Amino acid sequence: MMKHNLCIVLLLLSAIVGAAAAANTSLEEQIAVTGVTVNPDALMRGDTGTVTVEIKNTGETGVAISRAELYPNGISVVNDKTYDSVGTIGPGNTMSFTFTVRADASDGIYYPIFYLDLRDSGSIRYSVPVTVESTEIQVNIVDAPKTFPANSEDTIVLSVGNPRGNSVNGVTVTPTGEGVASTQTAVFLGALSPDEEKNASFRIQASQSTKLTFDVSYRNGLNEHHASLTIPVEIGERAVEPEMVVNNIEVARSGSTVTLTGDVTNAGLKDAYSVKVTVDDPATPTDPYPVYVVGGLESDDFSSFEITCLAQGASSIPLLVQYKDEDGETHSETVTVSLSSTEQTGAGNQVQTGGSGVITRSGPQTVTRSGGMGMSFGGGFAQVPLLEIGLVAVGGVAVAVAWRKGYFGKIRDRIRK
Numbered sequence: 001m002m003k004h005n006l007c008i009v010l011l012l013l014s015a016i017v018g019a020a021a022a023a024n025t026s027l028e029e030q031i032a033v034t035g036v037t038v039n040p041d042a043l044m045r046g047d048t049g050t051v052t053v054e055i056k057n058t059g060e061t062g063v064a065i066s067r068a069e070l071y072p073n074g075i076s077v078v079n080d081k082t083y084d085s086v087g088t089i090g091p092g093n094t095m096s097f098t099f100t101v102r103a104d105a106s107d108g109i110y111y112p113i114f115y116l117d118l119r120d121s122g123s124i125r126y127s128v129p130v131t132v133e134s135t136e137i138q139v140n141i142v143d144a145p146k147t148f149p150a151n152s153e154d155t156i157v158l159s160v161g162n163p164r165g166n167s168v169n170g171v172t173v174t175p176t177g178e179g180v181a182s183t184q185t186a187v188f189l190g191a192l193s194p195d196e197e198k199n200a201s202f203r204i205q206a207s208q209s210t211k212l213t214f215d216v217s218y219r220n221g222l223n224e225h226h227a228s229l230t231i232p233v234e235i236g237e238r239a240v241e242p243e244m245v246v247n248n249i250e251v252a253r254s255g256s257t258v259t260l261t262g263d264v265t266n267a268g269l270k271d272a273y274s275v276k277v278t279v280d281d282p283a284t285p286t287d288p289y290p291v292y293v294v295g296g297l298e299s300d301d302f303s304s305f306e307i308t309c310l311a312q313g314a315s316s317i318p319l320l321v322q323y324k325d326e327d328g329e330t331h332s333e334t335v336t337v338s339l340s341s342t343e344q345t346g347a348g349n350q351v352q353t354g355g356s357g358v359i360t361r362s363g364p365q366t367v368t369r370s371g372g373m374g375m376s377f378g379g380g381f382a383q384v385p386l387l388e389i390g391l392v393a394v395g396g397v398a399v400a401v402a403w404r405k406g407y408f409g410k411i412r413d414r415i416r417k
Contacts, residue, residue: 028122030059031112034094036126041166042133043103047223048078051128053091054096062088064119070099075130077101092111103132131238135310137171137192139216139229147236148206153183153327158200158229160216162192168225171218173200179208180233192218206233242272242297244321244328246335257286258311260337264294264321265302271296271402278319280334283311297323315340370377 035054043049051070057063068083078100087093101112109131116124142157162168171189175182183203192198204212209232216227249262260279266272275294278285284290286305292305311317319335 027059027063027118027120028124030057030061030063030091031089031116031118031124032056032058033124033126035096036114036128038128038130040223042131042132042220043101044136044223044225045103045105045107045132045219047103047220049101049103049130049221049223050098050256051100051101051112051114051130052096053126053128054094055116055124056094057091058224059090060091062090064088065095066117066119068097068117069115070097070101070115070128071114071115071208074105075101075112075132076104077112083169101130103130105132108404131165133165135164136225137164137168137216137218139173139214139227141229141231144231147234148204149237149241150235151205151207153203153205155203156202156212156231158202158214159197160189160192160200161197162194164220166220167193168220171174171198171216174215174217175202175204175212176215177206177210177212177233179206179210180212181205181207185416204233206235209233209235213238241268242266242270242299242323242325242331243268244272244275244323244333246319246321248335249310249319249335251337251339256310256312258283258309258317258339259289260307260309260317260319261305262319263302264297265305266297266299269299271299272325275303275321275323277305277307278320278322279307279309279311280320282314283309283317285309310341 033053033055035052037050037052037054039050040047041050051069053068065086065088066088069080070077080099082099083097086095095200097114109129111127111129114124114126114128116126118124138159138161140161141157142159144156145154148154158173160171160173169191171192173184173189174186175184181204183205184201187200187202189198189200202214206212211230212233213228215232218225218227218231243266245265245267247263248267249260252259252261264275264277266275273296275297276291277294278291286309289306289308292307293304294305295337297303307319309317316339317337319337321335322330322332324330
């Protein structure tokens with residue numbers, strides 16, 4: 001009888017233990033990790049970020065939770081005691097746990113362990129991948145001059161790119177440098193997605209040779225970082241500004257009026273604006289073309305012009321070319337046109353001066369004399385060789401008449417006899 005009762009007790013104890021074990025197993029299976037968020041997606045070394053784990057009770061009964069922890073496993077956990085006491089999560093409910101972590105380790109992927117301690121025994125463990133990646137954003141020069149004319153504005157263009165696998169925010173570029181002034185105190189680019197690039201343009205004016213530093217600040221999550229680029233600023237002249245070149249000049253006189261024609265070319269690397277051509281002292285601009293307005297001239301572009309002026313007694317005329325650069329500043333260049341090879345006579349024809357390279361076109365009162373072996377004609381009938389032409393004509397008529405009357409045949413017969 002005693003043996004029979006002992007068996008019954010053992011069976012009851014086994015059932016109780018089995019039921020308890022089944023109950024514990026079902027409690028663990030009720031809790032599911034439904035989401036994990038790491039912010040920022042990738043931490044740079046030294047960054048502070050957050051790891052958030054969300055759980056859900058998928059069962060029909062409440063589950064009592066004693067505590068929740070995140071075991072470091074390579075990175076530091078700042079608030080490891082935050083969830084020492086949790087409570088019960090009801091059926092169908094969710095609960096989230098946020099831990100602050102710090103990336104003290106070198107670059108790589110780490111797996112801190114989320115641990116959930118159930119009050120009625122049992123626990124849940126879940127590995128959370130955290131990436132530490134310290135690649136910085138890149139700053140490069142897109143366009144910058146090699147030399148800077150003193151106190152003249154120049155444009156510098158930078159490119160800011162994000163080679164990281166996660167976005168960065170609040171990207172701002174700020175220029176600094178002794179003796180350097182910028183129209184923009186800073187350029188805000190905002191967010192940069194992975195592999196995205198944006199340009200920042202600055203108008204820079206330098207008063208001395210110095211170094212110009214561009215500081216690029218940005219945020220990775222809540223962590224502020226800086227990247228910088230320093231370029232030398234050398235004060236000096238350069239040939240990129242507009243440069244006016246005048247050629248193919250022709251000079252024509254009509255009484256006291258001198259007409260200048262030619263071409264003006266922009267030989268610089270930048271466009272010229274409000275280009276106009278006129279003459280300077282001792283010449284006086286006069287109608288009909290006292291000033292010739294060309295307008296804008298792009299680099300390597302040219303335009304023809306025509307100017308009329310008075311230059312009584314002058315041996316040369318200063319040809320004045322005025323223009324504005326892209327900053328609106330006015331510049332001028334002067335070309336001297338020589339008149340020494342021309343003299344007052346009758347009406348003439350177009351000839352070219354020898355040696356000077358300047359083409360002069362004569363008018364009713366001008367002739368230009370040139371060296372060489374060729375024949376040149378003057379500007380009026382006084383210069384035409386009428387006597388020579390008349391003698392040649394008379395000789396030709398006489399020869400023709402003598403031939404027709406047979407005088408040449410008679411002379412030939414007499415010679416034969």
